[in-house]
Amino acid sequence: MKRPYYLFSSGRLRRQHNTLSLERATSERQPDDASDDNGLPSVEADGPRMPFPVEAVESLYLFGEIDINTKLVSFLGQQGIPTFFYDYYGNYTATLFPRESQLSGRLRVDQARHYLSARRRLVLARGFVEAALFNIERVIKYYQSRLSGEAQVAVQATLLDLRRDRDALPLTVDIPTLMAVEGRIRDRYYRLWPNFLGPEVSARFPFNKRERRPPSNELNALISFGNSLCYSTVLRQIYRTALDPTIAYLHEPGDRRFSLALxxxxxxxxxxxxxxxxxxxxxxxxxxxxxxKHLGGCYLNEAGRKIVVKDWDDRLSQTVQHRTLNKKVSYERLIRHECYKLIRHLCDPTGDLYQGFHMWW
Structure with a gap:
């Protein structure tokens, strides 16, 4: 059974015969933005080797400072293994994708046609926002019954705003308005988090508003790291289909990013x-x-990232009884099914209208 491999150690990753081997470094990695950085490795691969079978690797996530060479890149390409890179602070930076194996010229043309048509693009963008708001509402309702007093009042007010905005989505006429609706609800939603977490947790992790680039405190750092894991996981599932990850509908397609994953x-x-x-x-x-804390921002350290990644990997493998497929499906597989739903819409927008994933539990 193939699965993602998450490498936190620094060193050199190489092909060893027909498998993979990580030659670990024993010294401590230096920050990528150190003032004396000369572009050379800050650690030596002088530690023990850790071999692992390539047949078990579905994808690689590199959180340490890893040296690679063209032999390894070619080998990963032959095996169809995408590799995701993160910097010293846990920020997603790049993806090494093998040569595309799932190709469909017709689908790519259909993707571009839906982007170029303002009406068709708006339909898909509404679908993404509507599903996001629905799932936010499910999370709010999950914690609502445990609250009382002012917290309950704040939740009720946010739910009223959310439902009003969801009901008004069919009236939106452009993408910026949709983005504004989604952003406004997320801001209200994040303000409820101290109520969901409770006074004890909120005292350890104060949180007033969402702040990025850099994250201002622990909770913002955790949200940013979790979102980057979600982005790369979605991107990995898109890669397993014939979708072009650069052609998107809610987020504007741009340079150096896979907007469809967003x-x-x-x-x-x-x-x-x-x-x-x-x-x-x-x-x-x-x-x-x-x-x-570093350079005015807050980040998870290596121990913290390991805890989050372990929970993330466990979460992706959790299963739920699918209501239409009538079988158990993992959370990760739900993302792949979302890609397939999008493909069906692109190929037949009148007969198979896209509706975003709605949590039912």
Whole structure:
């Protein structure tokens, strides 16, 4: 059974015969933005080797400082293994994709046609936003029954705003308006988080508003890292289909990013990222010691990232009884099904209208 491999150690990753081997470094990695950085490795691969079978690797996530060469790149390409790179602070930076194996010229033309048509693009963008708002509402309702007093009043007000905006989505006439609706609801939603987490957790992890680039505190750092995991997971599933990840509908296609992964990730962040964060904080698996401050920002340290990644990997393998497929499906597989739903819409927009994933539990 193939699965993702998450490598936190620094060193050199190489092909060893017909498998993979990580030659670990024993010294401590230096920050990527150190003032004396000369572009050379900051660690030596002088530690023990850790071989692992390539047949078991579905994808690679490199969180350490890893040296690679063209032989390894060619080998990963032959095996169809995408590799995701993260910097010293846990920020997603790049993806090494093998040569595309799932190709469909017709689908790519259909993707571009739906983007170029303002009406067709708006239909898909509404679908992503509607599903995201629905799933945010499910998360809010999950915690609503446990609240009282002013917290309950704040939740009720946010739910009223959310339902009003969801009902008004068919009246939106452009993408910026949709983005504004989604952003406004997320801001209201994030303001409820201290109520969901409770006074004890909120005292350890104060949170007033969402702040990025850089994250200003521990909770913002956790949201940013979780969102980057969600983005790369969605991208991995898109790669297994014939979809072009650069052609998107809600987020504007641009240079150096896979905008379609951002579209689909909006749908799944409430289920995968937000619920993971609540669990890790409420069970005290994550503590303030798992974060560090640097250059005006706050980031998860290596120990903290390991905790989050383990929970993330476990979460993706959780299953739920699918209502239409009538079988158990993993959370990760739900993302692949979302890609297939999008493909069916692109090929037949009148007969198979896209409706984003709605949580039913």
């Amino acid at each position: 579209d689909i990730a909006e749908v799944f962040k409430p289920l995968l990222v937000d619920r993971m964060i609540f669990r890790l904080l409420k069970t005290a698996e994550l503590q303030p010691r798992h974060f560090e």
